[in-house]
Amino acid sequence: MTVTVRFAPSPTGYIHIGNTRTALLNWLFAQKNGGRFILRYDDTDVERSRDEYARAIAIDLDWLGVKPDQVEYQSKRFDIYARSVEQLKRAGLLYPCYETAEELERRRKLRLARRLPPVYGREALKLTDEQKAALEAEGRKPHWRFLLPNYDSDPFVTRRTEVHWDDLVRGPQTVDLASMSDPVLVREDGTYLYTLPSVVDDIDLGVTHIIRGDDHVTNTGVQIAIFRALGAEPPVFGHHNLLTTVSGEGLSKRTGALSVGSLREAGYEPMAIASLAVLIGTSESVIAAADMAELAEHLDLAGISKSAAKFDPAELDTLNRALLHEMPFDRAAPRLAALGIDGEKAEPFWNAVRGNLNRFQEARFWWQIVTGDLPEKPELDEQDLAFVREAFDLLPAAPWDGQTWKNWTEAIKAATGRKGKNLFMPLRLALTGQPHGPELAQLLVVMGPAKTLARRP
Template identity: 55%
Template sequence: MVRVRFAPSPTGRLHVGNARIALVNWLFARKLGGHFLFRLDDTDTERSTAEFAAGIEADLRWLGLGWDSFARESDRMDRYAGAIEALKASGRLYPAWETAEELELRRKLQIASHKPPVYDRAALRLDDAAKAKLTAERGQPHWRFRLDGRRIAWADLVKGETVVDTASLSDPVLVRADGRPLYTLTSVVDDIDFAISHVIRGEDHVTNTGVQIELFEALGGAVPGFGHLSLLVDATGAGLSKRLGSLSLGGLREEGVEAIAVSALLARLGTADPVMPVAALDDLVTGFDLARFGKAPARFDPAELRALSAHCLQIMPFDAVRERLPEGTGEAFWIAVRGNIATLADAADWWRILHRAPEVGPIEDPAGVLAAAPDLLPEGPLDGASWGIWTKAIGAATGAKGKALFLPLRLALTGRDHGPEMRLLLPLIGRDEITTRMGKIDRG
């Protein structure tokens, strides 16, 4: 079975870059009838918080990305300890005591000598006496994974044939001096134990993938397929990294952006497929194909997202928004207003306008439309034809037409010079309220 995972660290809230990775994994699993694992990589105890974990869960639920199973790394420390001992026993994990300052000085000397700034494996040359001395002086070591130093190649699901030469890399630290395992190790152990078949993530992980493939092999695990999506840039081509705070999912939600619009945009960014408004996630599953994603950076434009959000609202059926509309609203109201709103907050504004007379100042009405209107309101129940009948009668009585006929009436009834079609609003306002509002108008 296809098994994928989304594995954020709960050290902050999700932003659009994270959401894109989560969405693509979810769509990949759903398209292929696979399994979607939500895993919290929370071994960074200094920065991980329960609040951030809850926020990430809320963000995923807001997007509609339900998961088939859940795991938390902090619950699996015994499993990582076993993997660490296995790597030590096989000679792939070795102790080192260098401080960050010492390593930085070595890097500077290597660069000055025109050598690659790669860890020199000095710790591998220590004998038992030297190790004992360093332990006494500096305490417990950190542990590095000894790379094979070879070309690691794989057929990337997005980038195509990809190669990382681990001979050009430093042996990565997998275990801190305090015994805490780091991401590079825990992620691989988890992927093995949860039988992850495909790892889909950002292209900033390409080098790390070369290291992790060696680690999969060293632990005797099946190497999954890998796909690395291009990173998001802004409309000018600049990176988003310094602006992600303003593009958090929480911020977009507070702004009134529709979750389905976020998904509709992110599912197409980086492909040649046009971005289209959709009403449900299932509409995105049908046409999803990971092979459609290109290698070039994907441009994310917040203005495009906001426009798309409005378009998604305009095609949503009433049942999709019923629970988020003001109490008492019906389908007729939704059909009347959805074509003229950018967010659901705008719909709430129109609900207030229809049920509470707005403040209206003097209205220019040289033709006397407002004076003639009350007596010409059609008899009987108001329906979709009433507006046309009413304005035709007023026009015949006053000679007004076009803007001179329609604008005074719209202003008198809604306090706005634009908005939903009046033929739809008139029945919703109701005869008594129309008469009351017309009687309060200052005709200038």
């Protein structure tokens, strides 16, 4: 059996970090088990689904390193769902109901007043053919409910019916079908609710493991019953905790909160996002994994907490810096070239500045400092100005190497008596125009004698 997982976003907005967590957990699980990853767009909501969102989701996943083995659209699979609907109808497991929303709400309140569970009472099963015809003559169209297997012979006498599964994240789980209403699978207008297409697709596409947010736990018992009603063995389930904002708010595609696109535009590295999205709220330490293979080694679904985890962008900043500071030149080189940073100076430049970067794009600023003109003339008081001019007179002769900075500053100390910040800060300002930045010992070599001398005030 080939492990097969799926990520099933609705293309009704841009995916946020919470959606991304689900996608990454599935992708890494497939990679770790030599399996397949299906990207399935749950786009049956034709009014809200947009091609632009589907394209954006594909771009975001690709940027993160998630490469689907198969892509499907539910909007192209209606014939398959229709056949399953007919199969359930023939088996007497899908029955028409004609109640309006207002009628259902009245019944719910009445049951609550009688201290009864507010579940659907299956009144529609008592309708005769004549009554159904009369209702339809009034213009009513039926919605269709799935008859849960929570009774012996009389559907109006339910009994405790436990559905069990061993959850990959949460361990042994139990749901009592007698505590639930028969779910609506088909609306009055003939469109499908989430549950039916999802189960039918999982069967048809050979999904073996369903890894999703724990907001779906309550759906699982019903879905297992539908799997079996359609003659299929249910997949293995795993329900991970959800991510929230730092303030504890849920994430929403509609608000764009922490969307992958916005994080990408802010300059974050994909592996910083992936590392935090996967490892936060688990028993694993949150580390900046260099690639997906390393991140997969830290995947432990059973180690995921049952409590929601707060996604803090400040942690993302820390991981982003760690990735940049450790990034080797061969990995950075193509991106540096895209910024116009190449040639023989590119590698020593990268090694000099990477430890000072928060975002990769900042390398362009330092390249301008090293190879171009300073953005603005540094401001030095009279004493520092005199000091810097004397220091420049002491510059060692070429060629320069890693010892040049040490030799130069030692000569300056001996000649001027300055040391510490009083020595280094005026030199840094004169050379770079910035009060902070990369180590000057490395930067000086990249700048070279000609560019350095050009900075003499």
